[in-house]
Amino acid sequence: METIKPQKSLVDQTYEILLNAICTGEFAPGTRLNQDELAARLNVSRQPVNSAISILRTNRLVVDTGRRGVVVAEPDISLFQSIYEFRSVIEPLAVQLACTRLPADAAPEAEEILIRGERAVATRDTKALLEADIDFHQMLYRWSGNPVIDTSMQLNWHHIRRSMVEVLKTPLAAVSSWAEHRNIARAVLSGDTTAATEAMRHHINHANEKITATLADRRDPK
Amino acid sequence: METIKPQKSLVDQTYEILLNAICTGEFAPGTRLNQDELAARLNVSRQPVNSAISILRTNRLVVDTGRRGVVVAEPDISLFQSIYEFRSVIEPLAVQLACTRLPADAAPEAEEILIRGERAVATRDTKALLEADIDFHQMLYRWSGNPVIDTSMQLNWHHIRRSMVEVLKTPLAAVSSWAEHRNIARAVLSGDTTAATEAMRHHINHANEKITATLADRRDPK
DNA sequence: ATGTTGAATTTCGTATACGAAATTTGCAAT
DNA sequence: ATTGCAAATTTCGTATACGAAATTCAACAT
Incomplete structure (x- = not known):
């Protein structure tokens, strides 16, 4: 009810x-x-x-x-760096836990978000892509069954969204690596903890590098 | 000024x-x-x-x-577990970062807190010991130079303090392992990242086991 | 005794009111 | 033109006021 x-x-x-x-x-x-x-x-x-x-x-x-x-508040780049240091250990933890606590209807839920993201990439819809990105990671927080991860990252996403306002003014291809999400989802859904955490670690580092470079370039364009 | x-x-x-x-x-x-x-x-x-x-x-x-x-709110034990899952990766990250960003007067600051904790153990002053514990870890968050770690853990410590109300009703020796703090401090101050993160990982797992056992026992005493 | 209804009371969310601190403005003095 | 200063204005923090929803309680019916 x-x-x-x-x-x-x-x-x-x-x-x-x-x-x-x-x-x-x-x-x-x-x-x-x-x-x-x-x-x-x-x-x-x-x-x-x-x-x-x-x-x-x-x-x-x-x-x-x-x-x-x-x-x-000024969205300073050092805060953004701190958030990615933070994510570099929290996101792998989330997928590690998620591997052991998958809900029943996990697969279709992931698929819906993955397709939404792919469509956003195809149509160059940056706003929709950011939304799909947020949804994907929040889905994993939920699957992790750890509310502390969820609430702490909730706050961080607000700050990330703020920084993304700048980032998304540049061509989409430069910052997106949506394909990595599918790798992560596959590993998690098959319960392969090692592969999942490794894929996530790679994804976060990758995202951090790309976005930091873009932000730095925006601030001090050559 | x-x-x-x-x-x-x-x-x-x-x-x-x-x-x-x-x-x-x-x-x-x-x-x-x-x-x-x-x-x-x-x-x-x-x-x-x-x-x-x-x-x-x-x-x-x-x-x-x-x-x-x-x-x-009810301080439920599953939230406590979640906090420790969270700490198991965040605290090692904090010491790892702290190793590379030590402030100038780090040693005396750590020593003051360590001595305070040792005195609290000697005098069986549980309240002072909890305070020293909080101060020690918050010092590391500060040293890490990562404000996201600091603010997210700030919140968690409130919840930990709440759970500790119950825990600290049992004999002090059962839950304290203050000596571990000195090992952590030594490793961090000498810049040994590997030893520091390992000591911290051990410390968190140890604390979690002890406290969880105490809480479970309180809830369902044999 | 138990259940029902509605009036009295409690308590919250939100609006409005008020005083104090900070800022702006206007004007005179240099 | 620039500086000094006081009056006017803005704007915030906090107090008080008010209406609505929820709860309590008592009278009454079953």
């Missing part, structure tokens, strides 16, 4: 809207978040806006200016 | 007080958080209390009841 879902509070809705605006780059880094303005724009009072901003602050997506209010 | 620190907001102060009350077990799992009551007790209005609870909710320290308000 289903459970009744109480509709989301204005705080949560406000948080999600602001989070999305920050991650898509709609609110550029350094932008000040004016509570009155946001409240008016979202048709709510300042109270939910204020609470949502508190949460954004604890998640480091905005930073205190000390004086008045908060500004959107 | 120093920078002027604006005093903490009531929201932050409230959050810290509530967090501490939850982690020390003062607010037992399942306890309902009544906003009016807390506001009165802390001598603030309900507004900061409400915001603080929003943050506690995003950090999974309290859970929505669906109907009215929130209750302190």
Whole structure:
């Protein structure tokens, strides 16, 4: 049976809207978040806006200016590096655990995402490809059965999405290696822990190198 | 030169007080958080209390009841297991990175904490020992230069502290293996990456086994 | 005794109000 | 033109107010 879902509070809705605006780059880094303005724009009072901003602050997506209010945090490249150091051990752990805890309908779920990604590559749809990428990895976190991996990576993906705004302005082929996902999925689904962790390790290092190069090039183009 | 620190907001102060009350077990799992009551007790209005609870909710320290308000989350043993799976790869990563990025005054800082821990063991001061343990590992996160490790583990330590409330009711010797910390510190300070990560891996597995056994025994004593 | 209904109460989410701190503005002095 | 300073304005943090949903409780019916 289903459970009744109480509709989301204005705080949560406000948080999600602001989070999305920050991650898509709609609110550029350094932008000040004016509570009155946001409240008016979202048709709510300042109270939910204020609470949502508190949460954004604890998640480091905005930073205190000390004086008045908060500004959107700068997505610095060193944070991005740190996230990839982090992923380089967490993602292999996720697939390792996933190998031993596969759900029943794992295969079709993976296939749907893989096909979606392949179609995105074919149509040069960068936005859809990023979405498929996120979905693929989050699927593995779920399969791992480890909620700590899931929640910690959740936060990191927000930061990754932010950095990707820059990256995805360059030609798609330069940063995508979607084919690697299929290798990972095959290894996990067949329960081959060693192959799966190795494929994932390779994938993360590969992605990191490509994206870091792109970001560095954007910052300091030759 | 120093920078002027604006005093903490009531929201932050409230959050810290509530967090501490939850982690020390003062607010037992399942306890309902009544906003009016807390506001009165802390001598603030309900507004900061409400915001603080929003943050506690995003950090999974309290859970929505669906109907009215929130209750302190149950510290379930599977979450604890997940944290240790997580630590089993993150802590070795932290020491590996720390080996290559040691700050100048690393040795005396480590020594201070090690001595503090040894004194705590000698005097059977469980609270001080847990504090030294947290400080030791957080020192390594800082040395690792990776803020993602630091923030993600920060959250996990809150959950660990909560579980430790139960664990520390048993004789100290059963769960402590403080001596291992000195081995880790020695390896890190000498820049021996292999030895450091190995010592850390051993330490985490060891701690997990001991604590899990204690928790299981408490739950289902023979 | 048990179940039902609806009024009283509690408690939360959200709106509005208020005071304080910071910033901007305007104007006079150099 | 630049600097100094005070008044006006903005904007935030926090308090208070209000309406709605949930819970409690009591009267009543079975």
